[in-house]
Amino acid sequence: MELDNRKQKILKAIIEEYTRTGEPVGSKRIAALLDITASPATIRNDMAALFEMGLLEQPHTSAGRVPSHMGYRYYIDHLMQPSPISPMEMASIEAMFNVRDPDPDKLLSDAAQALADYTHCATISSTSTPPEVFVKRIQLIPAAERTVIIMVIASNGSVKSRVCRVDFQVTQNICEFFTSFANDRLAGRSLKEISDAYINSVAFAFGDYTEVFTTLLSAIYSLCKEINDGQFCAKGTTNLLSYDEMKDFSKDLVLLLSQKQKAIDLIPDGNYEVKVSVGKENSSMELSNSTVVVAKFNIGSSRCGTLALIGPVRMEYPKLIPHIEYFAKMLGELLSETMEEQHLN
Structure with a gap:
Protein backbone atom coordinates (compact mmCIF):
# COMPACT_ATOMS: atom_id res chain seq x y z
CA MET A 1 0.00 0.00 0.00
CA GLU A 2 1.53 3.30 -1.11
CA LEU A 3 0.77 6.66 0.50
CA ASP A 4 2.06 10.03 -0.63
CA ASN A 5 4.04 12.13 1.82
CA ARG A 6 1.08 14.27 2.96
CA LYS A 7 -1.18 11.31 3.64
CA GLN A 8 1.62 9.66 5.63
CA LYS A 9 1.97 12.79 7.76
CA ILE A 10 -1.78 12.97 8.31
CA LEU A 11 -2.06 9.30 9.27
CA LYS A 12 0.92 9.57 11.64
CA ALA A 13 -0.55 12.69 13.28
CA ILE A 14 -3.96 11.07 13.74
CA ILE A 15 -2.48 7.94 15.29
CA GLU A 16 -0.22 9.81 17.69
CA GLU A 17 -2.97 12.24 18.71
CA TYR A 18 -5.51 9.46 19.19
CA THR A 19 -2.99 7.43 21.19
CA ARG A 20 -2.47 10.43 23.45
CA THR A 21 -6.12 11.44 23.94
CA GLY A 22 -8.30 8.46 23.04
CA GLU A 23 -10.62 10.88 21.20
CA PRO A 24 -11.50 10.98 17.46
CA VAL A 25 -9.35 13.46 15.56
CA GLY A 26 -10.81 16.05 13.16
CA SER A 27 -9.31 17.90 10.19
CA LYS A 28 -8.99 21.20 12.08
CA ARG A 29 -6.90 19.53 14.77
CA ILE A 30 -4.68 17.93 12.13
CA ALA A 31 -4.22 21.29 10.40
CA ALA A 32 -3.09 22.78 13.72
CA LEU A 33 -0.68 19.90 14.40
CA LEU A 34 0.98 19.68 11.01
CA ASP A 35 3.28 22.12 9.29
CA ILE A 36 1.92 21.57 5.79
CA THR A 37 0.55 23.98 3.22
CA ALA A 38 -2.87 22.41 2.83
CA SER A 39 -6.33 23.70 3.62
CA PRO A 40 -8.67 21.90 6.05
CA ALA A 41 -10.73 20.86 2.99
CA THR A 42 -7.68 19.18 1.43
CA ILE A 43 -6.92 17.46 4.73
CA ARG A 44 -10.54 16.26 4.93
CA ASN A 45 -10.20 14.81 1.42
CA ASP A 46 -7.00 12.99 2.40
CA MET A 47 -8.66 11.68 5.57
CA ALA A 48 -11.56 10.44 3.44
CA ALA A 49 -9.07 8.66 1.17
CA LEU A 50 -7.38 7.06 4.19
CA PHE A 51 -10.81 5.97 5.39
CA GLU A 52 -11.57 4.36 2.02
CA MET A 53 -8.24 2.53 2.17
CA GLY A 54 -9.19 1.04 5.56
CA LEU A 55 -6.51 2.92 7.50
CA LEU A 56 -8.99 5.10 9.40
CA GLU A 57 -12.39 4.47 10.94
CA GLN A 58 -15.28 6.74 11.87
CA PRO A 59 -16.71 5.61 15.23
CA HIS A 60 -19.82 7.80 14.92
CA THR A 61 -21.24 10.54 12.75
CA SER A 62 -18.87 13.27 13.97
CA ALA A 63 -16.16 14.61 11.69
CA GLY A 64 -13.43 12.91 13.72
CA ARG A 65 -11.56 9.77 12.68
CA VAL A 66 -9.68 7.10 14.60
CA PRO A 67 -6.99 4.76 13.29
CA SER A 68 -8.00 1.23 12.34
CA HIS A 69 -5.92 -1.80 13.22
CA MET A 70 -4.65 -1.70 9.63
CA GLY A 71 -3.68 1.93 10.15
CA TYR A 72 -1.66 1.01 13.22
CA ARG A 73 0.02 -1.76 11.23
CA TYR A 74 1.05 0.70 8.54
CA TYR A 75 2.26 3.14 11.19
CA ILE A 76 4.43 0.51 12.94
CA ASP A 77 5.92 -0.74 9.67
CA HIS A 78 6.50 2.59 7.89
CA LEU A 79 6.00 5.70 10.02
CA MET A 80 6.96 5.03 13.62
CA GLN A 81 10.15 6.60 14.96
CA PRO A 82 11.22 4.78 18.17
CA SER A 83 11.95 7.02 21.14
CA PRO A 84 15.43 6.35 22.53
CA ILE A 85 15.59 5.23 26.15
CA SER A 86 17.08 7.98 28.27
CA PRO A 87 20.23 7.34 30.34
CA MET A 88 18.10 7.70 33.50
CA GLU A 89 15.63 5.07 32.26
CA MET A 90 18.49 2.73 31.33
CA ALA A 91 20.01 3.16 34.79
CA SER A 92 16.66 2.44 36.42
CA ILE A 93 16.22 -0.80 34.44
CA GLU A 94 19.83 -1.86 35.04
CA ALA A 95 19.46 -1.24 38.78
CA MET A 96 16.65 -3.76 38.91
CA PHE A 97 18.93 -6.39 37.38
CA ASN A 98 21.94 -5.52 39.56
CA VAL A 99 21.65 -8.47 41.93
CA ARG A 100 24.15 -11.03 43.19
CA ASP A 101 23.50 -14.75 42.73
CA PRO A 102 20.12 -14.17 41.05
CA ASP A 103 17.44 -16.83 41.19
CA PRO A 104 16.16 -17.30 37.61
CA ASP A 105 12.53 -17.82 38.66
CA LYS A 106 12.49 -14.66 40.77
CA LEU A 107 14.36 -12.72 38.09
CA LEU A 108 11.72 -13.52 35.45
CA SER A 109 8.92 -12.69 37.86
CA ASP A 110 10.49 -9.37 38.91
CA ALA A 111 11.16 -8.37 35.29
CA ALA A 112 7.57 -9.15 34.26
CA GLN A 113 6.16 -7.21 37.23
CA ALA A 114 8.40 -4.19 36.61
CA LEU A 115 7.43 -4.09 32.92
CA ALA A 116 3.72 -4.44 33.80
CA ASP A 117 3.97 -1.59 36.31
CA TYR A 118 5.77 0.64 33.79
CA THR A 119 3.44 -0.03 30.84
CA HIS A 120 0.11 -0.62 32.67
CA CYS A 121 -0.30 -3.69 30.47
CA ALA A 122 -0.12 -7.43 31.07
CA THR A 123 3.23 -9.13 30.65
CA ILE A 124 4.45 -12.67 30.12
CA SER A 125 8.00 -13.84 30.73
CA SER A 126 8.94 -17.36 29.77
CA THR A 127 11.94 -19.50 28.94
CA SER A 128 12.48 -22.86 27.34
CA THR A 129 15.46 -24.78 28.64
CA PRO A 130 18.52 -25.00 26.36
CA PRO A 131 19.50 -28.60 25.48
CA GLU A 132 22.95 -28.16 27.06
CA VAL A 133 21.54 -27.65 30.59
CA PHE A 134 22.41 -30.53 32.92
CA ASP A 229 9.82 -27.48 30.75
CA GLY A 230 11.10 -23.95 31.34
CA GLN A 231 9.80 -21.01 33.32
CA PHE A 232 6.63 -19.00 32.97
CA CYS A 233 5.26 -15.93 34.68
CA ALA A 234 2.30 -13.65 33.92
CA LYS A 235 1.99 -10.30 35.70
CA GLY A 236 -0.25 -7.24 35.52
CA THR A 237 -3.18 -9.13 34.01
CA THR A 238 -5.77 -7.09 35.93
CA ASN A 239 -4.36 -3.95 34.24
CA LEU A 240 -6.34 -5.03 31.17
CA LEU A 241 -9.67 -4.53 32.97
CA SER A 242 -9.12 -0.76 33.05
CA TYR A 243 -9.22 -0.27 29.26
CA ASP A 244 -12.67 0.52 27.86
CA GLU A 245 -11.69 -0.56 24.34
CA MET A 246 -10.84 -4.04 25.66
CA LYS A 247 -13.90 -4.53 27.86
CA ASP A 248 -15.55 -7.10 25.57
CA PHE A 249 -12.69 -9.58 26.02
CA SER A 250 -10.60 -8.38 28.98
CA LYS A 251 -12.12 -10.76 31.57
CA ASP A 252 -11.70 -13.75 29.25
CA LEU A 253 -8.15 -12.64 28.50
CA VAL A 254 -7.27 -12.35 32.20
CA LEU A 255 -8.51 -15.91 32.70
CA LEU A 256 -6.57 -17.11 29.66
CA LEU A 257 -3.31 -15.58 30.91
CA SER A 258 -3.63 -17.52 34.18
CA GLN A 259 -3.21 -20.80 32.26
CA LYS A 260 0.42 -21.41 31.33
CA GLN A 261 0.07 -23.34 28.07
CA LYS A 262 -2.80 -21.23 26.72
CA ALA A 263 -0.88 -18.04 27.55
CA ILE A 264 2.27 -19.32 25.83
CA ASP A 265 0.18 -20.23 22.76
CA LEU A 266 -0.73 -16.54 22.41
CA ILE A 267 2.90 -15.74 21.53
CA PRO A 268 3.60 -15.88 17.76
CA ASP A 269 5.95 -18.60 16.53
CA GLY A 270 9.19 -17.85 14.74
CA ASN A 271 12.79 -16.82 15.26
CA TYR A 272 12.61 -13.03 15.55
CA GLU A 273 13.96 -10.31 17.81
CA VAL A 274 10.79 -8.21 18.15
CA LYS A 275 7.35 -8.86 16.72
CA VAL A 276 4.18 -6.76 17.01
CA SER A 277 0.80 -8.40 16.34
CA VAL A 278 -2.11 -5.97 16.08
CA GLY A 279 -5.75 -6.91 16.66
CA LYS A 280 -6.98 -9.68 14.39
CA GLU A 281 -3.40 -10.52 13.40
CA ASN A 282 -3.38 -12.43 16.68
CA SER A 283 -4.52 -16.05 16.60
CA SER A 284 -6.89 -15.85 19.58
CA MET A 285 -10.34 -14.24 19.55
CA GLU A 286 -9.62 -12.82 23.02
CA LEU A 287 -6.84 -10.73 21.46
CA SER A 288 -8.88 -9.36 18.55
CA ASN A 289 -8.85 -5.86 20.06
CA SER A 290 -5.39 -6.07 21.61
CA THR A 291 -1.76 -5.81 20.62
CA VAL A 292 0.95 -8.30 21.57
CA VAL A 293 4.53 -7.03 21.53
CA VAL A 294 7.08 -9.85 21.88
CA ALA A 295 10.83 -9.58 22.37
CA LYS A 296 12.96 -12.71 22.27
CA PHE A 297 16.38 -13.03 23.85
CA ASN A 298 19.26 -15.45 24.07
CA ILE A 299 20.23 -17.44 27.12
CA GLY A 300 23.71 -18.65 26.37
CA SER A 301 23.82 -19.64 22.72
CA SER A 302 20.12 -20.46 22.44
CA ARG A 303 17.28 -18.02 21.69
CA CYS A 304 14.96 -19.49 24.29
CA GLY A 305 13.70 -16.49 26.29
CA THR A 306 10.53 -14.51 25.62
CA LEU A 307 9.18 -11.29 27.09
CA ALA A 308 5.70 -10.30 25.90
CA LEU A 309 3.53 -7.25 26.44
CA ILE A 310 -0.26 -7.46 26.01
CA GLY A 311 -2.39 -4.34 25.96
CA PRO A 312 -4.78 -2.19 23.92
CA VAL A 313 -4.13 -1.44 20.25
CA ARG A 314 -3.86 2.22 21.32
CA MET A 315 -0.32 1.73 22.66
CA GLU A 316 2.51 4.24 22.71
CA TYR A 317 4.58 2.03 20.40
CA PRO A 318 7.58 4.37 19.88
CA LYS A 319 8.23 4.31 23.62
CA LEU A 320 7.16 0.79 24.58
CA ILE A 321 8.99 -1.18 21.89
CA PRO A 322 12.48 0.14 22.83
CA HIS A 323 11.70 -0.50 26.50
CA ILE A 324 10.68 -4.12 26.05
CA GLU A 325 13.77 -4.64 23.85
CA TYR A 326 16.03 -3.27 26.58
CA PHE A 327 14.29 -5.29 29.31
CA ALA A 328 14.74 -8.45 27.23
CA LYS A 329 18.40 -7.67 26.52
CA MET A 330 19.23 -7.16 30.20
CA LEU A 331 17.26 -10.25 31.23
CA GLY A 332 19.02 -12.44 28.68
CA GLU A 333 22.46 -11.17 29.66
CA LEU A 334 21.92 -11.83 33.36
CA LEU A 335 20.44 -15.29 32.83
CA SER A 336 23.35 -16.12 30.50
CA GLU A 337 25.86 -14.96 33.12
CA THR A 338 24.10 -17.05 35.76
CA MET A 339 24.24 -20.16 33.57
CA GLU A 340 27.93 -19.56 32.76
CA GLU A 341 28.82 -19.14 36.45
CA GLN A 342 27.02 -22.38 37.30
CA HIS A 343 29.02 -24.17 34.59
CA LEU A 344 32.30 -22.91 36.07
CA ASN A 345 31.48 -23.69 39.71
Whole structure:
Protein backbone atom coordinates (compact mmCIF):
# COMPACT_ATOMS: atom_id res chain seq x y z
CA MET A 1 0.00 0.00 0.00
CA GLU A 2 1.53 3.30 -1.11
CA LEU A 3 0.77 6.66 0.50
CA ASP A 4 2.06 10.03 -0.63
CA ASN A 5 4.04 12.13 1.82
CA ARG A 6 1.08 14.27 2.96
CA LYS A 7 -1.18 11.31 3.64
CA GLN A 8 1.62 9.66 5.63
CA LYS A 9 1.97 12.79 7.76
CA ILE A 10 -1.78 12.97 8.31
CA LEU A 11 -2.06 9.30 9.27
CA LYS A 12 0.92 9.57 11.64
CA ALA A 13 -0.55 12.69 13.28
CA ILE A 14 -3.96 11.07 13.74
CA ILE A 15 -2.48 7.94 15.29
CA GLU A 16 -0.22 9.81 17.69
CA GLU A 17 -2.97 12.24 18.71
CA TYR A 18 -5.51 9.46 19.19
CA THR A 19 -2.99 7.43 21.19
CA ARG A 20 -2.47 10.43 23.45
CA THR A 21 -6.12 11.44 23.94
CA GLY A 22 -8.30 8.46 23.04
CA GLU A 23 -10.62 10.88 21.20
CA PRO A 24 -11.50 10.98 17.46
CA VAL A 25 -9.35 13.46 15.56
CA GLY A 26 -10.81 16.05 13.16
CA SER A 27 -9.31 17.90 10.19
CA LYS A 28 -8.99 21.20 12.08
CA ARG A 29 -6.90 19.53 14.77
CA ILE A 30 -4.68 17.93 12.13
CA ALA A 31 -4.22 21.29 10.40
CA ALA A 32 -3.09 22.78 13.72
CA LEU A 33 -0.68 19.90 14.40
CA LEU A 34 0.98 19.68 11.01
CA ASP A 35 3.28 22.12 9.29
CA ILE A 36 1.92 21.57 5.79
CA THR A 37 0.55 23.98 3.22
CA ALA A 38 -2.87 22.41 2.83
CA SER A 39 -6.33 23.70 3.62
CA PRO A 40 -8.67 21.90 6.05
CA ALA A 41 -10.73 20.86 2.99
CA THR A 42 -7.68 19.18 1.43
CA ILE A 43 -6.92 17.46 4.73
CA ARG A 44 -10.54 16.26 4.93
CA ASN A 45 -10.20 14.81 1.42
CA ASP A 46 -7.00 12.99 2.40
CA MET A 47 -8.66 11.68 5.57
CA ALA A 48 -11.56 10.44 3.44
CA ALA A 49 -9.07 8.66 1.17
CA LEU A 50 -7.38 7.06 4.19
CA PHE A 51 -10.81 5.97 5.39
CA GLU A 52 -11.57 4.36 2.02
CA MET A 53 -8.24 2.53 2.17
CA GLY A 54 -9.19 1.04 5.56
CA LEU A 55 -6.51 2.92 7.50
CA LEU A 56 -8.99 5.10 9.40
CA GLU A 57 -12.39 4.47 10.94
CA GLN A 58 -15.28 6.74 11.87
CA PRO A 59 -16.71 5.61 15.23
CA HIS A 60 -19.82 7.80 14.92
CA THR A 61 -21.24 10.54 12.75
CA SER A 62 -18.87 13.27 13.97
CA ALA A 63 -16.16 14.61 11.69
CA GLY A 64 -13.43 12.91 13.72
CA ARG A 65 -11.56 9.77 12.68
CA VAL A 66 -9.68 7.10 14.60
CA PRO A 67 -6.99 4.76 13.29
CA SER A 68 -8.00 1.23 12.34
CA HIS A 69 -5.92 -1.80 13.22
CA MET A 70 -4.65 -1.70 9.63
CA GLY A 71 -3.68 1.93 10.15
CA TYR A 72 -1.66 1.01 13.22
CA ARG A 73 0.02 -1.76 11.23
CA TYR A 74 1.05 0.70 8.54
CA TYR A 75 2.26 3.14 11.19
CA ILE A 76 4.43 0.51 12.94
CA ASP A 77 5.92 -0.74 9.67
CA HIS A 78 6.50 2.59 7.89
CA LEU A 79 6.00 5.70 10.02
CA MET A 80 6.96 5.03 13.62
CA GLN A 81 10.15 6.60 14.96
CA PRO A 82 11.22 4.78 18.17
CA SER A 83 11.95 7.02 21.14
CA PRO A 84 15.43 6.35 22.53
CA ILE A 85 15.59 5.23 26.15
CA SER A 86 17.08 7.98 28.27
CA PRO A 87 20.23 7.34 30.34
CA MET A 88 18.10 7.70 33.50
CA GLU A 89 15.63 5.07 32.26
CA MET A 90 18.49 2.73 31.33
CA ALA A 91 20.01 3.16 34.79
CA SER A 92 16.66 2.44 36.42
CA ILE A 93 16.22 -0.80 34.44
CA GLU A 94 19.83 -1.86 35.04
CA ALA A 95 19.46 -1.24 38.78
CA MET A 96 16.65 -3.76 38.91
CA PHE A 97 18.93 -6.39 37.38
CA ASN A 98 21.94 -5.52 39.56
CA VAL A 99 21.65 -8.47 41.93
CA ARG A 100 24.15 -11.03 43.19
CA ASP A 101 23.50 -14.75 42.73
CA PRO A 102 20.12 -14.17 41.05
CA ASP A 103 17.44 -16.83 41.19
CA PRO A 104 16.16 -17.30 37.61
CA ASP A 105 12.53 -17.82 38.66
CA LYS A 106 12.49 -14.66 40.77
CA LEU A 107 14.36 -12.72 38.09
CA LEU A 108 11.72 -13.52 35.45
CA SER A 109 8.92 -12.69 37.86
CA ASP A 110 10.49 -9.37 38.91
CA ALA A 111 11.16 -8.37 35.29
CA ALA A 112 7.57 -9.15 34.26
CA GLN A 113 6.16 -7.21 37.23
CA ALA A 114 8.40 -4.19 36.61
CA LEU A 115 7.43 -4.09 32.92
CA ALA A 116 3.72 -4.44 33.80
CA ASP A 117 3.97 -1.59 36.31
CA TYR A 118 5.77 0.64 33.79
CA THR A 119 3.44 -0.03 30.84
CA HIS A 120 0.11 -0.62 32.67
CA CYS A 121 -0.30 -3.69 30.47
CA ALA A 122 -0.12 -7.43 31.07
CA THR A 123 3.23 -9.13 30.65
CA ILE A 124 4.45 -12.67 30.12
CA SER A 125 8.00 -13.84 30.73
CA SER A 126 8.94 -17.36 29.77
CA THR A 127 11.94 -19.50 28.94
CA SER A 128 12.48 -22.86 27.34
CA THR A 129 15.46 -24.78 28.64
CA PRO A 130 18.52 -25.00 26.36
CA PRO A 131 19.50 -28.60 25.48
CA GLU A 132 22.95 -28.16 27.06
CA VAL A 133 21.54 -27.65 30.59
CA PHE A 134 22.41 -30.53 32.92
CA VAL A 135 21.82 -31.66 36.49
CA LYS A 136 24.50 -30.03 38.60
CA ARG A 137 23.65 -31.52 41.98
CA ILE A 138 21.04 -33.50 43.90
CA GLN A 139 20.65 -32.80 47.60
CA LEU A 140 18.58 -34.64 50.22
CA ILE A 141 18.03 -32.64 53.41
CA PRO A 142 16.46 -34.08 56.59
CA ALA A 143 13.45 -32.05 57.73
CA ALA A 144 11.66 -34.21 60.32
CA GLU A 145 11.49 -37.79 61.55
CA ARG A 146 9.88 -39.03 58.31
CA THR A 147 10.16 -35.94 56.13
CA VAL A 148 12.93 -34.81 53.79
CA ILE A 149 13.50 -32.02 51.29
CA ILE A 150 14.73 -33.17 47.89
CA MET A 151 16.51 -30.49 45.85
CA VAL A 152 17.62 -30.46 42.22
CA ILE A 153 20.10 -27.80 41.09
CA ALA A 154 20.63 -27.35 37.34
CA SER A 155 23.56 -25.85 35.46
CA ASN A 156 21.49 -22.83 34.35
CA GLY A 157 20.96 -21.72 37.96
CA SER A 158 17.45 -23.16 38.32
CA VAL A 159 16.73 -24.70 41.70
CA LYS A 160 13.64 -26.82 42.37
CA SER A 161 12.74 -28.54 45.62
CA ARG A 162 9.97 -30.66 47.10
CA VAL A 163 9.02 -31.84 50.57
CA CYS A 164 8.56 -35.63 50.68
CA ARG A 165 7.09 -37.92 53.29
CA VAL A 166 9.02 -41.20 53.45
CA ASP A 167 8.44 -44.66 54.94
CA PHE A 168 11.72 -44.82 56.82
CA GLN A 169 13.37 -43.17 59.79
CA VAL A 170 15.28 -40.17 58.44
CA THR A 171 18.92 -40.00 59.54
CA GLN A 172 21.87 -37.97 58.39
CA ASN A 173 23.61 -41.17 57.23
CA ILE A 174 20.69 -42.17 55.01
CA CYS A 175 20.51 -38.67 53.50
CA GLU A 176 24.24 -38.70 52.76
CA PHE A 177 24.04 -42.19 51.25
CA PHE A 178 21.11 -41.27 48.95
CA THR A 179 22.69 -37.94 47.96
CA SER A 180 25.96 -39.62 47.01
CA PHE A 181 24.25 -42.43 45.10
CA ALA A 182 21.89 -40.09 43.21
CA ASN A 183 24.69 -37.69 42.25
CA ASP A 184 26.86 -40.54 40.96
CA ARG A 185 24.12 -41.45 38.47
CA LEU A 186 22.39 -38.14 37.74
CA ALA A 187 24.84 -35.24 38.14
CA GLY A 188 26.29 -34.16 34.81
CA ARG A 189 23.47 -35.65 32.75
CA SER A 190 21.33 -33.38 30.58
CA LEU A 191 17.78 -32.80 31.74
CA LYS A 192 16.47 -34.49 28.62
CA GLU A 193 18.30 -37.69 29.63
CA ILE A 194 16.42 -37.85 32.94
CA SER A 195 13.51 -39.81 31.50
CA ASP A 196 11.07 -42.09 33.25
CA ALA A 197 12.97 -45.08 31.88
CA TYR A 198 16.32 -43.77 33.14
CA ILE A 199 14.92 -43.11 36.63
CA ASN A 200 13.62 -46.69 36.67
CA SER A 201 17.12 -47.93 35.83
CA VAL A 202 18.55 -45.86 38.71
CA ALA A 203 15.90 -47.29 41.04
CA PHE A 204 16.83 -50.81 39.96
CA ALA A 205 20.49 -50.06 40.78
CA PHE A 206 19.52 -49.42 44.42
CA GLY A 207 18.93 -53.19 44.76
CA ASP A 208 17.25 -53.97 48.08
CA TYR A 209 16.64 -50.25 48.66
CA THR A 210 14.68 -49.78 45.45
CA GLU A 211 11.24 -49.72 47.06
CA VAL A 212 12.45 -47.52 49.93
CA PHE A 213 13.72 -44.78 47.64
CA THR A 214 11.08 -44.91 44.88
CA THR A 215 9.26 -41.83 46.23
CA LEU A 216 12.46 -39.76 46.22
CA LEU A 217 13.46 -40.83 42.70
CA SER A 218 9.97 -40.03 41.45
CA ALA A 219 10.29 -36.56 42.99
CA ILE A 220 13.68 -36.05 41.27
CA TYR A 221 12.14 -37.00 37.92
CA SER A 222 9.29 -34.49 38.44
CA LEU A 223 11.68 -31.70 39.47
CA CYS A 224 13.96 -32.32 36.47
CA LYS A 225 10.90 -32.19 34.20
CA GLU A 226 9.80 -28.89 35.77
CA ILE A 227 13.19 -27.34 35.05
CA ASN A 228 13.31 -28.79 31.53
CA ASP A 229 9.82 -27.48 30.75
CA GLY A 230 11.10 -23.95 31.34
CA GLN A 231 9.80 -21.01 33.32
CA PHE A 232 6.63 -19.00 32.97
CA CYS A 233 5.26 -15.93 34.68
CA ALA A 234 2.30 -13.65 33.92
CA LYS A 235 1.99 -10.30 35.70
CA GLY A 236 -0.25 -7.24 35.52
CA THR A 237 -3.18 -9.13 34.01
CA THR A 238 -5.77 -7.09 35.93
CA ASN A 239 -4.36 -3.95 34.24
CA LEU A 240 -6.34 -5.03 31.17
CA LEU A 241 -9.67 -4.53 32.97
CA SER A 242 -9.12 -0.76 33.05
CA TYR A 243 -9.22 -0.27 29.26
CA ASP A 244 -12.67 0.52 27.86
CA GLU A 245 -11.69 -0.56 24.34
CA MET A 246 -10.84 -4.04 25.66
CA LYS A 247 -13.90 -4.53 27.86
CA ASP A 248 -15.55 -7.10 25.57
CA PHE A 249 -12.69 -9.58 26.02
CA SER A 250 -10.60 -8.38 28.98
CA LYS A 251 -12.12 -10.76 31.57
CA ASP A 252 -11.70 -13.75 29.25
CA LEU A 253 -8.15 -12.64 28.50
CA VAL A 254 -7.27 -12.35 32.20
CA LEU A 255 -8.51 -15.91 32.70
CA LEU A 256 -6.57 -17.11 29.66
CA LEU A 257 -3.31 -15.58 30.91
CA SER A 258 -3.63 -17.52 34.18
CA GLN A 259 -3.21 -20.80 32.26
CA LYS A 260 0.42 -21.41 31.33
CA GLN A 261 0.07 -23.34 28.07
CA LYS A 262 -2.80 -21.23 26.72
CA ALA A 263 -0.88 -18.04 27.55
CA ILE A 264 2.27 -19.32 25.83
CA ASP A 265 0.18 -20.23 22.76
CA LEU A 266 -0.73 -16.54 22.41
CA ILE A 267 2.90 -15.74 21.53
CA PRO A 268 3.60 -15.88 17.76
CA ASP A 269 5.95 -18.60 16.53
CA GLY A 270 9.19 -17.85 14.74
CA ASN A 271 12.79 -16.82 15.26
CA TYR A 272 12.61 -13.03 15.55
CA GLU A 273 13.96 -10.31 17.81
CA VAL A 274 10.79 -8.21 18.15
CA LYS A 275 7.35 -8.86 16.72
CA VAL A 276 4.18 -6.76 17.01
CA SER A 277 0.80 -8.40 16.34
CA VAL A 278 -2.11 -5.97 16.08
CA GLY A 279 -5.75 -6.91 16.66
CA LYS A 280 -6.98 -9.68 14.39
CA GLU A 281 -3.40 -10.52 13.40
CA ASN A 282 -3.38 -12.43 16.68
CA SER A 283 -4.52 -16.05 16.60
CA SER A 284 -6.89 -15.85 19.58
CA MET A 285 -10.34 -14.24 19.55
CA GLU A 286 -9.62 -12.82 23.02
CA LEU A 287 -6.84 -10.73 21.46
CA SER A 288 -8.88 -9.36 18.55
CA ASN A 289 -8.85 -5.86 20.06
CA SER A 290 -5.39 -6.07 21.61
CA THR A 291 -1.76 -5.81 20.62
CA VAL A 292 0.95 -8.30 21.57
CA VAL A 293 4.53 -7.03 21.53
CA VAL A 294 7.08 -9.85 21.88
CA ALA A 295 10.83 -9.58 22.37
CA LYS A 296 12.96 -12.71 22.27
CA PHE A 297 16.38 -13.03 23.85
CA ASN A 298 19.26 -15.45 24.07
CA ILE A 299 20.23 -17.44 27.12
CA GLY A 300 23.71 -18.65 26.37
CA SER A 301 23.82 -19.64 22.72
CA SER A 302 20.12 -20.46 22.44
CA ARG A 303 17.28 -18.02 21.69
CA CYS A 304 14.96 -19.49 24.29
CA GLY A 305 13.70 -16.49 26.29
CA THR A 306 10.53 -14.51 25.62
CA LEU A 307 9.18 -11.29 27.09
CA ALA A 308 5.70 -10.30 25.90
CA LEU A 309 3.53 -7.25 26.44
CA ILE A 310 -0.26 -7.46 26.01
CA GLY A 311 -2.39 -4.34 25.96
CA PRO A 312 -4.78 -2.19 23.92
CA VAL A 313 -4.13 -1.44 20.25
CA ARG A 314 -3.86 2.22 21.32
CA MET A 315 -0.32 1.73 22.66
CA GLU A 316 2.51 4.24 22.71
CA TYR A 317 4.58 2.03 20.40
CA PRO A 318 7.58 4.37 19.88
CA LYS A 319 8.23 4.31 23.62
CA LEU A 320 7.16 0.79 24.58
CA ILE A 321 8.99 -1.18 21.89
CA PRO A 322 12.48 0.14 22.83
CA HIS A 323 11.70 -0.50 26.50
CA ILE A 324 10.68 -4.12 26.05
CA GLU A 325 13.77 -4.64 23.85
CA TYR A 326 16.03 -3.27 26.58
CA PHE A 327 14.29 -5.29 29.31
CA ALA A 328 14.74 -8.45 27.23
CA LYS A 329 18.40 -7.67 26.52
CA MET A 330 19.23 -7.16 30.20
CA LEU A 331 17.26 -10.25 31.23
CA GLY A 332 19.02 -12.44 28.68
CA GLU A 333 22.46 -11.17 29.66
CA LEU A 334 21.92 -11.83 33.36
CA LEU A 335 20.44 -15.29 32.83
CA SER A 336 23.35 -16.12 30.50
CA GLU A 337 25.86 -14.96 33.12
CA THR A 338 24.10 -17.05 35.76
CA MET A 339 24.24 -20.16 33.57
CA GLU A 340 27.93 -19.56 32.76
CA GLU A 341 28.82 -19.14 36.45
CA GLN A 342 27.02 -22.38 37.30
CA HIS A 343 29.02 -24.17 34.59
CA LEU A 344 32.30 -22.91 36.07
CA ASN A 345 31.48 -23.69 39.71
